[in-house]
Amino acid sequence: MNMIRNKASERQEIEALLPWHAAGTLSRRDAHKVEQALQSDADLAIQYATVRQDLVETIGLNESLGAPSARAMQKLMADIEADASTARRARSSFNLGEWLSEKLSSFSPRTLAWSATAAALAVVLQAGLLAGMFVSERQGGDFHTASVQTDQAIKGGTYALIRFAPEATTGDVNKLLENYKIAIVDGPSGGGVYTVRLAVTGMPKEELARTVKKLQDESVVRFIGPKPTE
Amino acid sequence: MQTTSDEALIGRIAAGDKLAMQVLFARHHVRVYRFVLRLVGEPSRAEDLISEVFLDVWRQADRFEARSQVSTWLLAIARYKALSALRKRPDEELDDETAQAIEDQSDDPEVAMQKKDTSDVLRKCLTKLSAEHREIIDLVYYHEKSVEEVAKIVGVPENTVKTRMFYARKRLGELLKAAGVERGWP
Numbered sequence: 249m250n251m252i253r254n255k256a257s258e259r260q261e262i263e264a265l266l267p268w269h270a271a272g273t274l275s276r277r278d279a280h281k282v283e284q285a286l287q288s289d290a291d292l293a294i295q296y297a298t299v300r301q302d303l304v305e306t307i308g309l310n311e312s313l314g315a316p317s318a319r320a321m322q323k324l325m326a327d328i329e330a331d332a333s334t335a336r337r338a339r340s341s342f343n344l345g346e347w348l349s350e351k352l353s354s355f356s357p358r359t360l361a362w363s364a365t366a367a368a369l370a371v372v373l374q375a376g377l378l379a380g381m382f383v384s385e386r387q388g389g390d391f392h393t394a395s396v397q398t399d400q401a402i403k404g405g406t407y408a409l410i411r412f413a414p415e416a417t418t419g420d421v422n423k424l425l426e427n428y429k430i431a432i433v434d435g436p437s438g439g440g441v442y443t444v445r446l447a448v449t450g451m452p453k454e455e456l457a458r459t460v461k462k463l464q465d466e467s468v469v470r471f472i473g474p475k476p477t478e
Numbered sequence: 479m480q481t482t483s484d485e486a487l488i489g490r491i492a493a494g495d496k497l498a499m500q501v502l503f504a505r506h507h508v509r510v511y512r513f514v515l516r517l518v519g520e521p522s523r524a525e526d527l528i529s530e531v532f533l534d535v536w537r538q539a540d541r542f543e544a545r546s547q548v549s550t551w552l553l554a555i556a557r558y559k560a561l562s563a564l565r566k567r568p569d570e571e572l573d574d575e576t577a578q579a580i581e582d583q584s585d586d587p588e589v590a591m592q593k594k595d596t597s598d599v600l601r602k603c604l605t606k607l608s609a610e611h612r613e614i615i616d617l618v619y620y621h622e623k624s625v626e627e628v629a630k631i632v633g634v635p636e637n638t639v640k641t642r643m644f645y646a647r648k649r650l651g652e653l654l655k656a657a658g659v660e661r662g663w664p
Contacts, residue, residue, distance in 0.1 A: 315508045323526070324499075
Protein backbone atom coordinates (compact mmCIF):
# COMPACT_ATOMS: atom_id res chain seq x y z
CA MET A 249 0.00 0.00 0.00
CA ASN A 250 2.79 2.33 1.02
CA MET A 251 4.74 1.46 -2.10
CA ILE A 252 1.78 2.40 -4.32
CA ARG A 253 1.39 5.69 -2.48
CA ASN A 254 5.11 6.40 -2.86
CA LYS A 255 4.99 5.65 -6.57
CA ALA A 256 2.02 7.98 -7.02
CA SER A 257 3.70 10.83 -5.17
CA GLU A 258 6.93 10.28 -7.12
CA ARG A 259 5.00 10.52 -10.38
CA GLN A 260 3.31 13.71 -9.17
CA GLU A 261 6.70 15.14 -8.35
CA ILE A 262 8.01 14.30 -11.85
CA GLU A 263 4.85 15.72 -13.42
CA ALA A 264 5.40 19.00 -11.58
CA LEU A 265 8.96 19.22 -12.89
CA LEU A 266 8.08 18.85 -16.59
CA PRO A 267 7.99 22.62 -17.34
CA TRP A 268 11.45 23.15 -15.88
CA HIS A 269 12.75 20.12 -17.76
CA ALA A 270 11.45 21.60 -21.02
CA ALA A 271 13.05 24.96 -20.18
CA GLY A 272 16.36 23.27 -19.32
CA THR A 273 16.52 24.71 -15.79
CA LEU A 274 16.56 21.50 -13.75
CA SER A 275 19.58 20.15 -11.94
CA ARG A 276 21.35 17.28 -13.69
CA ARG A 277 19.95 14.81 -11.15
CA ASP A 278 16.33 15.93 -11.55
CA ALA A 279 16.67 16.09 -15.33
CA HIS A 280 17.87 12.49 -15.33
CA LYS A 281 14.93 11.42 -13.17
CA VAL A 282 12.46 13.10 -15.54
CA GLU A 283 14.15 11.62 -18.62
CA GLN A 284 13.88 8.12 -17.20
CA ALA A 285 10.22 8.57 -16.29
CA LEU A 286 9.42 9.91 -19.77
CA GLN A 287 10.88 6.81 -21.37
CA SER A 288 8.65 4.46 -19.44
CA ASP A 289 5.44 6.44 -19.05
CA ALA A 290 3.47 7.16 -22.24
CA ASP A 291 0.93 9.43 -20.49
CA LEU A 292 3.71 11.51 -19.07
CA ALA A 293 5.24 11.80 -22.55
CA ILE A 294 1.92 13.15 -23.89
CA GLN A 295 1.85 15.67 -21.08
CA TYR A 296 5.44 16.65 -21.85
CA ALA A 297 4.54 17.27 -25.49
CA THR A 298 1.89 19.78 -24.35
CA VAL A 299 4.44 21.44 -22.07
CA ARG A 300 6.84 21.93 -24.99
CA GLN A 301 4.04 23.38 -27.09
CA ASP A 302 3.17 25.81 -24.27
CA LEU A 303 6.81 26.80 -23.95
CA VAL A 304 7.16 27.60 -27.66
CA GLU A 305 4.00 29.70 -27.71
CA THR A 306 4.86 31.52 -24.47
CA ILE A 307 8.19 32.56 -25.97
CA GLY A 308 6.48 33.56 -29.23
CA LEU A 309 3.91 35.62 -27.35
CA ASN A 310 6.53 37.44 -25.28
CA GLU A 311 8.74 38.05 -28.31
CA SER A 312 5.79 39.67 -30.07
CA LEU A 313 5.47 42.27 -27.30
CA GLY A 314 8.17 44.49 -28.78
CA ALA A 315 10.64 46.62 -26.88
CA PRO A 316 10.52 49.89 -24.98
CA SER A 317 11.40 53.12 -26.76
CA ALA A 318 14.60 55.10 -26.15
CA ARG A 319 12.55 57.25 -23.77
CA ALA A 320 12.98 54.66 -20.99
CA MET A 321 16.78 54.96 -21.04
CA GLN A 322 16.62 58.78 -21.30
CA LYS A 323 14.27 58.96 -18.34
CA LEU A 324 16.50 56.64 -16.32
CA MET A 325 19.65 58.67 -16.98
CA ALA A 326 17.84 61.92 -16.17
CA ASP A 327 16.51 60.39 -12.94
CA ILE A 328 20.00 59.20 -12.04
CA GLU A 329 21.43 62.68 -12.58
CA ALA A 330 18.74 64.15 -10.35
CA ASP A 331 19.01 61.46 -7.68
CA ALA A 332 20.41 62.40 -4.30
CA SER A 333 22.46 59.20 -4.11
CA THR A 334 24.36 60.21 -7.27
CA ALA A 335 25.53 63.48 -5.74
CA ARG A 336 26.47 61.69 -2.51
CA ARG A 337 28.55 59.14 -4.39
CA ALA A 338 30.31 61.86 -6.36
CA ARG A 339 31.18 63.71 -3.12
CA SER A 340 32.49 60.65 -1.36
CA SER A 341 34.61 59.47 -4.28
CA PHE A 342 38.33 60.15 -4.18
CA ASN A 343 39.32 63.47 -5.83
CA LEU A 344 42.61 62.75 -7.63
CA GLY A 345 42.97 66.34 -8.94
CA GLU A 346 42.82 67.90 -5.50
CA TRP A 347 45.19 65.36 -4.03
CA LEU A 348 47.74 65.90 -6.83
CA SER A 349 47.75 69.69 -6.61
CA GLU A 350 48.24 69.53 -2.84
CA LYS A 351 51.20 67.18 -3.20
CA LEU A 352 52.78 68.98 -6.15
CA SER A 353 52.81 72.32 -4.39
CA SER A 354 55.18 70.91 -1.77
CA PHE A 355 57.72 69.33 -4.22
CA SER A 356 61.02 70.69 -5.61
CA PRO A 357 61.20 71.48 -9.41
CA ARG A 358 63.26 68.26 -10.11
CA THR A 359 60.85 66.02 -8.22
CA LEU A 360 58.04 67.83 -10.00
CA ALA A 361 59.47 66.92 -13.45
CA TRP A 362 59.60 63.21 -12.53
CA SER A 363 56.12 63.36 -11.07
CA ALA A 364 54.79 64.91 -14.28
CA THR A 365 56.28 62.07 -16.35
CA ALA A 366 54.82 59.44 -14.03
CA ALA A 367 51.43 61.14 -14.13
CA ALA A 368 51.46 61.24 -17.94
CA LEU A 369 52.24 57.51 -18.02
CA ALA A 370 49.40 56.82 -15.59
CA VAL A 371 46.98 58.75 -17.80
CA VAL A 372 48.04 56.75 -20.89
CA LEU A 373 47.70 53.47 -18.99
CA GLN A 374 44.27 54.40 -17.66
CA ALA A 375 43.09 55.44 -21.12
CA GLY A 376 44.23 52.07 -22.48
CA LEU A 377 42.37 50.20 -19.75
CA LEU A 378 39.19 52.19 -20.32
CA ALA A 379 39.36 51.66 -24.08
CA GLY A 380 39.88 47.92 -23.56
CA MET A 381 36.94 47.71 -21.21
CA PHE A 382 34.71 49.65 -23.59
CA VAL A 383 35.66 47.54 -26.62
CA SER A 384 35.12 44.34 -24.65
CA GLU A 385 31.63 45.47 -23.64
CA ARG A 386 30.65 46.69 -27.08
CA GLN A 387 31.86 43.58 -28.85
CA GLY A 388 30.91 41.00 -26.25
CA GLY A 389 28.81 38.00 -27.26
CA ASP A 390 25.76 38.90 -25.24
CA PHE A 391 25.77 42.70 -25.46
CA HIS A 392 22.65 43.28 -27.43
CA THR A 393 18.95 43.59 -26.91
CA ALA A 394 16.27 41.28 -28.17
CA SER A 395 14.91 44.06 -30.34
CA VAL A 396 18.08 44.48 -32.34
CA GLN A 397 18.55 42.31 -35.38
CA THR A 398 21.85 41.39 -36.93
CA ASP A 399 23.03 42.61 -40.31
CA GLN A 400 21.30 39.68 -41.90
CA ALA A 401 17.94 41.30 -41.45
CA ILE A 402 14.89 39.10 -41.80
CA LYS A 403 13.40 39.46 -45.24
CA GLY A 404 11.02 37.01 -46.94
CA GLY A 405 11.45 33.24 -46.48
CA THR A 406 10.35 30.82 -43.76
CA TYR A 407 11.62 31.25 -40.20
CA ALA A 408 11.51 29.42 -36.91
CA LEU A 409 12.40 30.11 -33.29
CA ILE A 410 14.90 27.64 -31.90
CA ARG A 411 16.64 27.01 -28.62
CA PHE A 412 19.57 24.62 -28.62
CA ALA A 413 20.16 22.04 -25.90
CA PRO A 414 22.44 23.49 -23.17
CA GLU A 415 24.90 20.63 -23.63
CA ALA A 416 25.18 21.13 -27.42
CA THR A 417 28.61 22.28 -28.60
CA THR A 418 29.26 24.85 -31.31
CA GLY A 419 30.32 21.95 -33.53
CA ASP A 420 26.98 20.16 -32.97
CA VAL A 421 25.05 23.31 -33.82
CA ASN A 422 27.09 24.01 -36.95
CA LYS A 423 26.59 20.43 -38.12
CA LEU A 424 22.84 20.70 -37.64
CA LEU A 425 22.69 24.00 -39.54
CA GLU A 426 24.71 22.51 -42.35
CA ASN A 427 22.68 19.28 -42.57
CA TYR A 428 19.40 21.13 -42.77
CA LYS A 429 20.76 24.00 -44.86
CA ILE A 430 19.40 26.51 -42.39
CA ALA A 431 20.93 29.75 -41.13
CA ILE A 432 20.76 31.71 -37.89
CA VAL A 433 19.56 35.21 -38.77
CA ASP A 434 18.91 36.69 -35.35
CA GLY A 435 19.44 36.15 -31.65
CA PRO A 436 19.99 35.05 -29.08
CA SER A 437 17.13 36.85 -27.44
CA GLY A 438 14.58 35.99 -24.79
CA GLY A 439 16.27 33.06 -23.11
CA GLY A 440 18.78 31.90 -25.69
CA VAL A 441 16.24 31.79 -28.49
CA TYR A 442 17.52 32.19 -32.03
CA THR A 443 15.65 32.90 -35.23
CA VAL A 444 16.65 30.55 -38.03
CA ARG A 445 15.78 30.74 -41.69
CA LEU A 446 14.46 27.38 -42.84
CA ALA A 447 14.02 28.41 -46.46
CA VAL A 448 14.55 31.50 -48.55
CA THR A 449 10.98 31.25 -49.83
CA GLY A 450 7.66 30.66 -48.10
CA MET A 451 7.24 26.96 -47.21
CA PRO A 452 3.91 25.14 -47.58
CA LYS A 453 2.38 24.56 -44.16
CA GLU A 454 2.71 20.75 -44.30
CA GLU A 455 6.36 20.92 -45.29
CA LEU A 456 7.05 23.43 -42.54
CA ALA A 457 5.39 21.14 -39.98
CA ARG A 458 7.46 18.17 -41.25
CA THR A 459 10.73 20.11 -41.05
CA VAL A 460 9.96 21.44 -37.59
CA LYS A 461 9.07 17.93 -36.40
CA LYS A 462 12.32 16.51 -37.80
CA LEU A 463 14.37 19.23 -36.15
CA GLN A 464 12.50 18.77 -32.89
CA ASP A 465 13.68 15.17 -32.79
CA GLU A 466 17.34 16.21 -33.03
CA SER A 467 19.16 15.93 -29.71
CA VAL A 468 20.89 19.28 -30.29
CA VAL A 469 17.50 21.04 -30.31
CA ARG A 470 15.80 21.82 -27.02
CA PHE A 471 12.72 23.19 -28.79
CA ILE A 472 11.70 24.66 -32.11
CA GLY A 473 8.53 26.30 -33.39
CA PRO A 474 7.53 28.30 -36.47
CA LYS A 475 8.28 31.99 -36.00
CA PRO A 476 5.07 33.90 -35.56
CA THR A 477 4.27 36.40 -38.26
CA GLU A 478 4.26 39.93 -36.89
CA MET B 479 35.65 37.59 -26.13
CA GLN B 480 34.72 37.92 -22.47
CA THR B 481 32.10 40.39 -21.37
CA THR B 482 31.76 41.93 -17.96
CA SER B 483 29.51 39.80 -15.75
CA ASP B 484 26.29 41.24 -14.37
CA GLU B 485 27.72 40.95 -10.87
CA ALA B 486 30.82 42.96 -11.84
CA LEU B 487 28.57 45.60 -13.40
CA ILE B 488 26.61 45.86 -10.16
CA GLY B 489 29.89 46.40 -8.31
CA ARG B 490 30.78 49.24 -10.67
CA ILE B 491 27.28 50.72 -10.40
CA ALA B 492 27.64 50.70 -6.60
CA ALA B 493 30.77 52.81 -7.09
CA GLY B 494 28.80 55.31 -9.18
CA ASP B 495 29.77 54.15 -12.70
CA LYS B 496 27.04 55.38 -15.07
CA LEU B 497 28.49 53.57 -18.08
CA ALA B 498 28.07 50.26 -16.20
CA MET B 499 24.46 51.26 -15.52
CA GLN B 500 23.87 51.76 -19.24
CA VAL B 501 25.41 48.38 -20.07
CA LEU B 502 23.24 46.60 -17.51
CA PHE B 503 20.17 48.41 -18.82
CA ALA B 504 20.99 47.46 -22.42
CA ARG B 505 21.34 43.80 -21.41
CA HIS B 506 18.15 43.42 -19.46
CA HIS B 507 15.66 46.16 -20.25
CA VAL B 508 13.72 44.33 -22.99
CA ARG B 509 12.99 41.29 -20.85
CA VAL B 510 12.15 43.38 -17.79
CA TYR B 511 9.88 45.52 -19.96
CA ARG B 512 8.01 42.50 -21.33
CA PHE B 513 7.59 41.06 -17.85
CA VAL B 514 6.17 44.35 -16.57
CA LEU B 515 4.02 44.86 -19.66
CA ARG B 516 2.39 41.47 -19.15
CA LEU B 517 1.50 42.59 -15.64
CA VAL B 518 0.35 46.17 -16.17
CA GLY B 519 -0.91 45.99 -19.75
CA GLU B 520 0.09 49.49 -20.89
CA PRO B 521 3.29 50.06 -22.87
CA SER B 522 3.89 53.65 -21.70
CA ARG B 523 3.30 52.67 -18.09
CA ALA B 524 5.62 49.69 -18.46
CA GLU B 525 8.32 52.01 -19.86
CA ASP B 526 8.04 54.34 -16.86
CA LEU B 527 8.19 51.39 -14.51
CA ILE B 528 11.34 49.92 -16.00
CA SER B 529 13.07 53.29 -15.53
CA GLU B 530 12.02 53.08 -11.88
CA VAL B 531 13.29 49.50 -11.62
CA PHE B 532 16.75 50.44 -12.88
CA LEU B 533 16.79 53.59 -10.73
CA ASP B 534 16.29 51.30 -7.73
CA VAL B 535 19.22 49.23 -8.95
CA TRP B 536 21.32 52.42 -9.09
CA ARG B 537 20.32 53.29 -5.52
CA GLN B 538 20.61 49.81 -4.02
CA ALA B 539 23.53 48.30 -5.96
CA ASP B 540 25.77 48.35 -2.87
CA ARG B 541 23.23 46.14 -1.08
CA PHE B 542 23.14 43.41 -3.75
CA GLU B 543 24.47 40.24 -2.10
CA ALA B 544 24.73 37.97 -5.15
CA ARG B 545 22.62 35.27 -3.49
CA SER B 546 20.60 35.14 -6.69
CA GLN B 547 21.24 36.06 -10.30
CA VAL B 548 21.09 39.75 -11.17
CA SER B 549 18.24 39.03 -13.60
CA THR B 550 16.27 37.39 -10.76
CA TRP B 551 16.82 40.46 -8.60
CA LEU B 552 15.68 42.72 -11.45
CA LEU B 553 12.49 40.72 -11.99
CA ALA B 554 11.73 40.73 -8.27
CA ILE B 555 12.03 44.54 -8.18
CA ALA B 556 10.00 44.81 -11.40
CA ARG B 557 7.24 42.64 -10.00
CA TYR B 558 7.05 44.69 -6.81
CA LYS B 559 6.92 47.95 -8.80
CA ALA B 560 4.26 46.64 -11.18
CA LEU B 561 2.02 45.34 -8.41
CA SER B 562 2.41 48.57 -6.41
CA ALA B 563 1.49 50.60 -9.50
CA LEU B 564 -1.58 48.45 -10.09
CA ARG B 565 -2.66 48.90 -6.48
CA LYS B 566 -2.37 52.68 -6.81
CA ARG B 567 -4.54 52.80 -9.91
CA PRO B 568 -7.90 54.31 -8.98
CA ASP B 569 -11.09 52.34 -9.57
CA GLU B 570 -9.18 49.25 -10.59
CA GLU B 571 -8.04 46.18 -8.79
CA LEU B 572 -5.27 43.77 -9.50
CA ASP B 573 -7.37 41.31 -11.37
CA ASP B 574 -7.33 39.24 -14.49
CA GLU B 575 -8.84 41.95 -16.66
CA THR B 576 -5.98 44.35 -16.07
CA ALA B 577 -3.26 42.16 -17.37
CA GLN B 578 -5.33 40.77 -20.21
CA ALA B 579 -5.49 44.25 -21.70
CA ILE B 580 -2.52 43.74 -24.01
CA GLU B 581 -3.68 40.77 -25.97
CA ASP B 582 -7.36 40.69 -25.44
CA GLN B 583 -8.49 43.27 -27.90
CA SER B 584 -9.13 40.81 -30.71
CA ASP B 585 -10.98 37.55 -31.12
CA ASP B 586 -11.92 35.04 -28.48
CA PRO B 587 -10.15 31.67 -28.61
CA GLU B 588 -13.22 30.14 -30.25
CA VAL B 589 -13.22 32.69 -33.04
CA ALA B 590 -9.47 32.44 -33.48
CA MET B 591 -9.83 28.67 -33.75
CA GLN B 592 -12.13 29.05 -36.71
CA LYS B 593 -9.68 31.39 -38.34
CA LYS B 594 -6.27 29.94 -37.68
CA ASP B 595 -4.48 26.99 -36.15
CA THR B 596 -3.74 25.64 -32.69
CA SER B 597 -0.80 27.96 -32.23
CA ASP B 598 -2.97 31.05 -32.43
CA VAL B 599 -5.58 29.57 -30.13
CA LEU B 600 -2.90 28.60 -27.63
CA ARG B 601 -1.60 32.16 -27.56
CA LYS B 602 -5.06 33.53 -27.06
CA CYS B 603 -5.58 31.11 -24.19
CA LEU B 604 -2.25 32.14 -22.63
CA THR B 605 -3.59 35.69 -22.40
CA LYS B 606 -6.82 34.41 -20.82
CA LEU B 607 -5.03 32.98 -17.79
CA SER B 608 -5.22 34.74 -14.45
CA ALA B 609 -2.41 37.21 -13.66
CA GLU B 610 -0.97 34.70 -11.15
CA HIS B 611 -0.88 31.86 -13.67
CA ARG B 612 0.37 34.00 -16.53
CA GLU B 613 3.18 35.35 -14.38
CA ILE B 614 4.45 31.92 -13.40
CA ILE B 615 4.27 30.59 -16.96
CA ASP B 616 6.26 33.59 -18.23
CA LEU B 617 8.89 33.23 -15.52
CA VAL B 618 9.42 29.53 -16.18
CA TYR B 619 9.16 29.38 -19.97
CA TYR B 620 10.29 32.81 -21.16
CA HIS B 621 12.57 34.05 -18.39
CA GLU B 622 13.99 30.55 -17.77
CA LYS B 623 13.82 30.76 -14.02
CA SER B 624 14.36 27.69 -11.86
CA VAL B 625 11.92 26.66 -9.13
CA GLU B 626 14.14 28.34 -6.55
CA GLU B 627 14.44 31.58 -8.53
CA VAL B 628 10.69 31.80 -9.18
CA ALA B 629 10.15 31.32 -5.45
CA LYS B 630 12.45 34.28 -4.76
CA ILE B 631 10.78 36.52 -7.34
CA VAL B 632 7.21 35.72 -6.37
CA GLY B 633 7.93 35.37 -2.65
CA VAL B 634 6.34 31.96 -2.09
CA PRO B 635 7.73 28.55 -1.04
CA GLU B 636 9.20 26.31 -3.76
CA ASN B 637 6.41 23.74 -3.37
CA THR B 638 3.85 26.47 -3.99
CA VAL B 639 5.71 27.40 -7.18
CA LYS B 640 5.44 23.82 -8.47
CA THR B 641 1.78 23.52 -7.53
CA ARG B 642 0.92 26.89 -9.03
CA MET B 643 2.65 26.00 -12.28
CA PHE B 644 0.80 22.68 -12.41
CA TYR B 645 -2.56 24.40 -12.00
CA ALA B 646 -1.63 27.07 -14.54
CA ARG B 647 -0.96 24.31 -17.11
CA LYS B 648 -4.15 22.56 -16.17
CA ARG B 649 -6.16 25.77 -16.57
CA LEU B 650 -4.53 26.39 -19.93
CA GLY B 651 -5.56 22.89 -21.03
CA GLU B 652 -9.14 23.57 -19.94
CA LEU B 653 -9.24 26.85 -21.88
CA LEU B 654 -7.93 25.05 -24.95
CA LYS B 655 -10.50 22.32 -24.58
CA ALA B 656 -13.24 24.93 -24.35
CA ALA B 657 -11.87 26.44 -27.56
CA GLY B 658 -12.04 23.07 -29.28
CA VAL B 659 -8.41 21.98 -28.99
CA GLU B 660 -7.97 18.55 -27.44
CA ARG B 661 -4.37 17.68 -26.56
CA GLY B 662 -4.82 14.55 -24.48
CA TRP B 663 -4.03 16.37 -21.22
CA PRO B 664 -5.53 17.24 -18.78
